[in-house]
Amino acid sequence: MLNPFATETVTFDTPVAMLIACHDRVRQYAALTETLVTHMAQHGADAAAIAGAQSILRYFDIAAPLHHQDEDDDLFPAMLALAQPELAATIREITAEHDELGALWQQVRAALLAVVAGNDNELTLTLAQEFATRYPAHAAREEDEIYPFASALLTSEQLHVLGRSMAARRGQKV
Structure with missing residues (x-):
């Protein structure tokens, strides 16, 4: 299982790179939801499906909200x-x-909890x-339209x- 906070090439000393590394995990775990549906069509809510659902839940219940806080509480206000x-x-x-993604997550979350309970019909x-x-x-927009401006607008001390x-x-x- 992946550690949702682990990074191999970036540290909190490079916060924008860390945010991008988080996006890589967002892409991975979001894509896993589709893989999970395909898996369950053949195997139902078996042990592998339950483990997959649990890993998605773990990431989006713990790491994703922290990532949004990083942006909403720190990065974006500083840039604004x-x-x-x-x-x-x-x-x-x-x-x-x-907020829109949070509402979508709540729908997906409920479906994943059903998978964990053995129900393969909700997701x-x-x-x-x-x-x-x-x-x-959403992550791509942040990377393309916002993050490139962070180092131009913020001082090294602000980034630290x-x-x-x-x-x-x-x-x-740190």
């Missing part, structure tokens, strides 16, 4: 204070998507595909503070 109007509008739009292909599409698309805050949120020290 310095951003040009177009970037500020993009940041506000992306922030609003966090539909339509729901899994929406989740596996929307979360990675961001990294420390991210680490503290996870009970780690």
